[in-house]
Amino acid sequence: MVNLKLSEDKINQIKEICKSFNNEKGELINVLHKTQTMYGYLPAEVQEVIARELNVSTAHVYGVVTFYSFFTMIPKGEFPISICMGTACYVRGAEKVLDEFKRELKIAVGETSKDGKFSLSCLRCVGACGLAPVVLVGEKVYGRVSPDGVKDIIAEYKQ
Amino acid sequence: MAKFKMHLLVCGGTGCHASLSQTIGDNLKEILVEKGLDHEVQVIMTGCFGFCEKGPIVKVMPDNTFYTEVKPADAREIIEEHIIKGRKVNRLLYQDPENKEHVSDSKHMGFYKKQIRIALRNCGFIDPENIDEYIARDGYEALGKVLTEMDAQQTIDIIKKSGLRGRGGGGFPTGLKWEITSKSQADQKYVVCNADEGDPGAFMDRSILEGDPHSVIEAMAICGYSIGGTKGLVYIRAEYPLAITRLKIAIAQAREYGLLGTDILGSGFDFDIELRYGAGAFVCGEETALIHSMEGMRGEPTFKPPFPSVSGYLGKPTNVNNVETFASIPVIINKGADWFSSIGSEKSKGTKVFALAGKINNVGLIEVPMGITLREIIYEIGGGIKDGKKFKAVQTGGPSGGCLTEHHLDTPIDYDNLIAAGSMMGSGGMIVMDEDDCMVSVAKFYLDFTVEESCGKCTPCRIGNKRLYEILETITQGKGTMEDLQKLKNLSYVIKDASLCGLGQTSPNPVLSTLDNFWDEYVEHVTVKKCRSSQCKALMQYIIEAEQCVGCTACARNCPVNAISGERKLAHYINQDICIKCGACMEKCKFNAISIK
Numbered sequence: 001m002v003n004l005k006l007s008e009d010k011i012n013q014i015k016e017i018c019k020s021f022n023n024e025k026g027e028l029i030n031v032l033h034k035t036q037t038m039y040g041y042l043p044a045e046v047q048e049v050i051a052r053e054l055n056v057s058t059a060h061v062y063g064v065v066t067f068y069s070f071f072t073m074i075p076k077g078e079f080p081i082s083i084c085m086g087t088a089c090y091v092r093g094a095e096k097v098l099d100e101f102k103r104e105l106k107i108a109v110g111e112t113s114k115d116g117k118f119s120l121s122c123l124r125c126v127g128a129c130g131l132a133p134v135v136l137v138g139e140k141v142y143g144r145v146s147p148d149g150v151k152d153i154i155a156e157y158k159q
Numbered sequence: 160m161a162k163f164k165m166h167l168l169v170c171g172g173t174g175c176h177a178s179l180s181q182t183i184g185d186n187l188k189e190i191l192v193e194k195g196l197d198h199e200v201q202v203i204m205t206g207c208f209g210f211c212e213k214g215p216i217v218k219v220m221p222d223n224t225f226y227t228e229v230k231p232a233d234a235r236e237i238i239e240e241h242i243i244k245g246r247k248v249n250r251l252l253y254q255d256p257e258n259k260e261h262v263s264d265s266k267h268m269g270f271y272k273k274q275i276r277i278a279l280r281n282c283g284f285i286d287p288e289n290i291d292e293y294i295a296r297d298g299y300e301a302l303g304k305v306l307t308e309m310d311a312q313q314t315i316d317i318i319k320k321s322g323l324r325g326r327g328g329g330g331f332p333t334g335l336k337w338e339i340t341s342k343s344q345a346d347q348k349y350v351v352c353n354a355d356e357g358d359p360g361a362f363m364d365r366s367i368l369e370g371d372p373h374s375v376i377e378a379m380a381i382c383g384y385s386i387g388g389t390k391g392l393v394y395i396r397a398e399y400p401l402a403i404t405r406l407k408i409a410i411a412q413a414r415e416y417g418l419l420g421t422d423i424l425g426s427g428f429d430f431d432i433e434l435r436y437g438a439g440a441f442v443c444g445e446e447t448a449l450i451h452s453m454e455g456m457r458g459e460p461t462f463k464p465p466f467p468s469v470s471g472y473l474g475k476p477t478n479v480n481n482v483e484t485f486a487s488i489p490v491i492i493n494k495g496a497d498w499f500s501s502i503g504s505e506k507s508k509g510t511k512v513f514a515l516a517g518k519i520n521n522v523g524l525i526e527v528p529m530g531i532t533l534r535e536i537i538y539e540i541g542g543g544i545k546d547g548k549k550f551k552a553v554q555t556g557g558p559s560g561g562c563l564t565e566h567h568l569d570t571p572i573d574y575d576n577l578i579a580a581g582s583m584m585g586s587g588g589m590i591v592m593d594e595d596d597c598m599v600s601v602a603k604f605y606l607d608f609t610v611e612e613s614c615g616k617c618t619p620c621r622i623g624n625k626r627l628y629e630i631l632e633t634i635t636q637g638k639g640t641m642e643d644l645q646k647l648k649n650l651s652y653v654i655k656d657a658s659l660c661g662l663g664q665t666s667p668n669p670v671l672s673t674l675d676n677f678w679d680e681y682v683e684h685v686t687v688k689k690c691r692s693s694q695c696k697a698l699m700q701y702i703i704e705a706e707q708c709v710g711c712t713a714c715a716r717n718c719p720v721n722a723i724s725g726e727r728k729l730a731h732y733i734n735q736d737i738c739i740k741c742g743a744c745m746e747k748c749k750f751n752a753i754s755i756k
């Protein structure tokens with residue numbers, strides 16, 4: 001893992017978050033949610049700070065972070081791309097769309113492109129099955145995406 | 160809603176939202192202001208109407224006109240023609256696929272005719288961010304009745320008598336669960352709403368929370384009163400931002416109106432609700448795992464008993480129910496147990512919401528009486544199979560369920576019949592598949608999901624499912640043997656028997672049910688190395704028919720790996736060793752010279 005040093009500022013912000021939940025260890029998941037929203041991801045250093053504040057072991061925090069797929073230890077791209085892999089999207093060809101994204105971006109699921117622009121992940125059912133297959137870029141939803149349309153979606157964010 | 164003469168209901172559900180329904184709403188409002196009509200006509204963003212296939216939907220009240228596939232630019236015509244001149248915009252009306260007539264009232268559409276809306280009663284009718292609209296449709300009347308006229312046991316008795324069973328998948332009788340929790344002695348008890356909705360093909364809980372959050376809040380308070388608990392928790396997926404926002408607004412409004420908080424309606428009963436967020440782990444839908452997750456730990460299931468009703472959140476008695484279960488409660492109190500139990504089948508009362516999706520014409524959210532047949536759902540409500548293809552199977556119960564086939568089309572759908580047919584109700588995902596779907600691949604798809612979601616505590620589930628997946632992978636690559644098919648069966652039974660929680664106990668169901676119903680297809684993959692739906696890449700070849708090929712070179716130019724060779728104006732040829740089976744050539748060929756073998 002890359003060695004990064006957290007700024008004093010960031011450490012204080014994380015401490016603030018812990019404090020807003022009374023440094024209660026039962027609130028760990030809420031703390032992680034808030035921290036990830038602020039920081040973008042949850043690298044080891046961040047987990048260490050949280051562990052200290054909530055008075056639990058870093059291993060416990062790590063165990064929780066890695067258990068839940070929502071938490072990530074790798075920074076997401078500037079434009080996170082998520083392909084819905086719910087059953088409805090799957091039967092309407094989501095896998096082919098995913099393959100095309102992998103090929104175009106030259107990254108695998110869970111990775112971020114070298115320039116930091118795009119990251120690729122899979123989602124389970126966003127609830128827009130009428131538009132299957134569905135792709136999300138950030139919060140924007142693209143419906144009825146075909147492998148052919150993948151290039152155009154990426155191009156929108158390329159400049 | 161009295162002061163407005165007309166209402167324009169715009170669907171703000173996830174699907175329509177993605178198709179710019181918010182802009183439609185904004186445009187309508189703007190044009191109403193422009194025409195000076197904004198005091199007579201009100202635009203309301205509602206929850207999901209259900210008919211997602213034809214979204215975005217705009218409904219005009221009071222004349223019940225149902226516009227489909229509306230675009231932001233259509234706003235002006237709706238107002239100028241319909242609202243001002245009283246002429247319906249025909250081109251936006253639903254067209255009956257059989258007689259091609261325009262249908263303006265949703266009541267007369269095949270999609271809605273057989274539906275009965277109980278849990279979804281308010282979705283698409285009210286503004287979920289306005290408590291007054293919920294109250295105008297008898298909202299919080301049930302809570303008032305319970306708090307002022309009934310004691311806890313009387314309330315439980317109504318729910319018991321109604322025959323309501325848990326909609327989260329297991330089908331446990333709700334009244335009985337409440338009774339057990341109410342009899343557990345403790346200084347604090349908790350009411351938990353399970354809004355984790357992990358089935359990757361279901362979105363009903365989300366739609367209820369987005370479209371009618373107060374019905375769940377009201378029911379949780381009623382449950383608190385019945386079991387003797389003052390604290391409610393909603394465990395909701397963090398991936399549902401819209402539902403979370405609406406729920407927060409609703410909770411704040413209920414507090415403001417004194418419907419949550421202390422001494423509710425002067426009855427001396429206190430109750431309040433907090434949110435807890437899930438973080439993307441399917442197993443957290445299982446109630447013991449959910450409770451551990453709420454306590455800030457890894458969401459690993461633990462052995463039952465003790466059941467949460469006896470020892471749950473923080474070791475206290477905890478009543479866990481699903482969103483849809485809760486949403487049905489207020490109506491049952493208002494209309495009575497007999498009314499509810501008059502709907503449905505003998506052992507499964509009331510209605511069930513299904514997320515109908517896949518290869519079907521009318522994708523959407525439907526609520527139907529228990530006991531309806533698959534045929535009615537697929538052909539009458541769903542409008543049949545997409546593109547006139549042949550029906551092959553329908554998958555219910557998500558990763559825990561199985562596939563039903565043609566033979567089951569006339570089986571009445573309820574908890575017990577689905578289990579007898581080798582599937583289960585689950586949370587209500589219903590995915591329709593046609594002749595182009597390979598059942599081995601479908602089983603593999605679900606196993607891929609399970610392998611990723613197993614919490615890893617039990618060896619049979621953690622390793623066994625991975626082995627099942629690998630065997631299926633071998634079969635789809637054309638390397639499987641008949642022995643593998645037997646192994647699949649044996650291993651499945653071991654996993655079912657030796658796993659701790661419902662995830663492991665049901666995870667082999669997609670394999671077993673496809674083996675049962677589509678044995679021939681498995682055998683074909685294994686013996687003649689053929690995939691009849693042309694889904695398994697390793698088992699197919701793209702071939703150029705020399706007689707049809709005119710040598711236009713379109714295919715060769717589009718092949719990403721240069722697998723195609725041939726002179727201009729002469730027949731081309733695909734090198735199978737290089738071909739990655741992407742299908743690009745076939746799409747580009749204008750002479751139908753390329754086929755899959």
Ligand SMILES: Cc1cc2nc3c(=O)[nH]c(=O)nc-3n(C[C@H](O)[C@H](O)[C@H](O)COP(=O)(O)O)c2cc1C
Pocket residue numbers: 324325326327328329330331333353354355356357358441442443444445446447479480481482484485586660661662
């Ligand atoms: C692996 C697994 C996943 C589950 N996921 C959910 C879910 O997403 N939502 C839900 O309400 N119940 C889910 N359940 C069922 C719950 O454990 C529990 O039975 C249910 O929430 C009880 O509510 P009900 O009686 O109202 O159905 C799941 C069970 C298992 C074994």
Ligand code: SF4
Pocket residue numbers: 442459460612613614615616617618620621658659660661662663664
């Ligand atoms: S059956 Fe699977 S998911 Fe359930 S507790 Fe065991 S390992 Fe975990």
Ligand code: SF4
Pocket residue numbers: 701714717718719720721722723733737738739740741742743744745
């Ligand atoms: S299927 Fe794809 S890889 Fe194979 S020959 Fe056609 S274009 Fe090339």
